[in-house]
Amino acid sequence: MDILDTDAYDRRQRRNMSCALFLSLLPFFASTGLYFYLWTPESKPSIIFAAVKSAPILLLAAVVLSWNGCQSVLGVVGGLLFSAVGDWCLIWSEHFLHGMGAFAASHLLYSLAFLSSRYATYSSSSWTRILSLILLLIGGTFYFHLYPFLQKAPDSDIVTPAVGAYIFLIVFMGALAIRTRRFATLMGSLVFMVSDMSLAVQVFNAAKIAHGQYFVMGTYYLAQLLIAVGDIRASENKEDFGKWKRS
Template identity: 55%
Template sequence: LGLISYVYYDHRQRRSTSCILFLYLLPFFASTAVYFYLWIPESTPSPLAAGVKSAPVLSLALLVLSYNGGWSLLGVAGGLVLSACGDACLIWKEHFLHGMACFALAHILYSLSFLSWRYSSSSSSSWLYVLYLLLWGVSGGTFFYLLPFLRSSQDPDIYVPAIGAYTLLITVMATLALRTRRTLVMLGGLTFVISDLTIALQMFKVIETLDYNRHIIMTTYYLAQLLIAVGDVKTTLTPEADDLVKRKRL
């Protein structure tokens, strides 16, 4: 009877936690809807446009901060804030490299977070190594396929090393996301790679611009950030994380 009561209590507690988390996510869904309704990329670059575009990711940063505290600014919350800065920079085409630098720093913070004790897990299984190989093969192959287009760009001396370094950082981030073996985080890391590869292929004229290219890019981008943020929060809420926190306090 005691075991049944515990299971019932645990189920109610998890359901209550999920409901509260959903309520915290309402600002993200609302701001994302506003962005797609106004369709900021079609408007003239302005501080308002930058604010509308970065609002969904900033709302996710506040979500992570509310659950994980200020120290998360050195992890996922900080990565989300830097991503929001990158979103704002990309409103102006001349600030593309500044935006890419912000996202590169965000990937570094994500990577550090995925290496932290909260994501400690058992040794990797063989299927994960297959995913690692596929990820690095696709990322590396895409970069070398991009090289001729980068060399024919207006500033090849800047774009070749910059895109190379960024490709390395996002691939490392996605690899460490896979290493966590947390489903949401894994999917978030891979979706981020898909979003950024789509941007690179279209920006450097590797493929023709699709009719719905911005829909694909922004949907996958916001989805990636959502998965990473919620995955990070859920990692904090797991019983294993609570046990580790208690051990550290002792």
């Protein structure tokens, strides 16, 4: 098999894998559509609604697990499972701190995944350091803006430092996503930041966003989808690199 035949074969393989990945994601798209179809501003907290809300994330976890196996359990799969727990908790406002804790664990596991050998590592360049610094400034500025509203919360002595630690974790995850130089991974992390910040300003009455819940959940599901696809692609590229080395 010459170089041209090998290249054509690789293209067919990538195309077939992309089609297979899309088909495996159809349950996620269907469950996401079901959530937006059922949700209304008047929706009351319930176990059924919590299940509908967390179902897309659990389906994403199943997809990543089926493609990557157990190597992603202490990474993106674990992060998705903690995210599903967070989704469940946030249905009830009195469990907001529990939900934030679950999402904090999720960001830690995503960070571990981005540091793993499945993601190609690159030496820090000037632009990655600049982008990481920009993320840090955005996170710090956002916390400074949110701080007066956090102080008005009933349990401000707990919420104020907890939100600060959470912002640091998601900024740290975003900085590690930049380091991977993978488009889906990077965009997923950045969209996750946008979703969480949008949720925070609404929860603590720092700003009003038109159709805020739709925006928060739309960006949230998109972020999780991109992170999941990025993790699957990272494993595929790692295997391709290993085959290239052995050839």
